[in-house]
Amino acid sequence: MKLIKHDSFFNDPWTDLDRLFETTLPELYQWSPLRISGRVRSLPLDVYEGDDERVIRLEMPGVKKDDIQLELENAILSVEAKRIEKTESGDSTIELSRSVSVSDDIDAEKIKAHLENGILSISLPKREQAKPKQITIS
């Protein structure tokens, strides 16, 4: 018997479309262009900036720390991750990726990342010479 009689309200049409494809045509969905657009949508991000650092936050529920790879190359920060979902017929792996262009004033050696409650926060400290400086008028 189905657990759900009916659902609350129709809020995000893409969520239902994703679910329909995932449940009815899993093999086709895996290789279709829809899947690629789904990847981008499933990793929304925020960027904010302070004087000392820029911070990128990504939503990645269900992803374990060890299943995330971060890479910075030519001022492009790439996040690759996988989510392992348990299904009735075994585990299925959902691949997630997102690339962000970052400015070249980042100190790559000091980048830090922290995963909490399904949110990945990446701290990109600015290089010393890139920080704003107070100039005293003599």
Add this chain to the structure above:
Amino acid sequence: MTTEISKKEKNEVRTPDMSRRPYYRVLGGNGKESYTVEVFMPGVAKGDYNVSLHDQELLIEGRKVLPIPSDAKWVHREITIEPYKLRLQLNVDVDAEGITARSEDGILRVLLPVAAEARPRKITIQ
């Protein structure tokens, strides 16, 4: 002369119910003794969930807290900050006392045991 500045209560600014329905999956069933509803709610800390069952309606809520330092400025925003809200009208009698919920990595897993009287029974043919 009255010392009261205002007798009337300040009109409360009513905000619309700007909640967001989270993505969810249902596992179990098919003759099993329980169902698990997995609700994807990134950004919700352990103490900020609320799960209730009333008149066969399962209500799952989560308050998202994603602060930024006061001196920081936004460069780009895609992550919504509205609270999550999922209402599911159940089709199966569940044991309300036995409902448990556990959060991990931004996913809330709600275990719904099927009520004893609603479980499938094997009938012995005599």
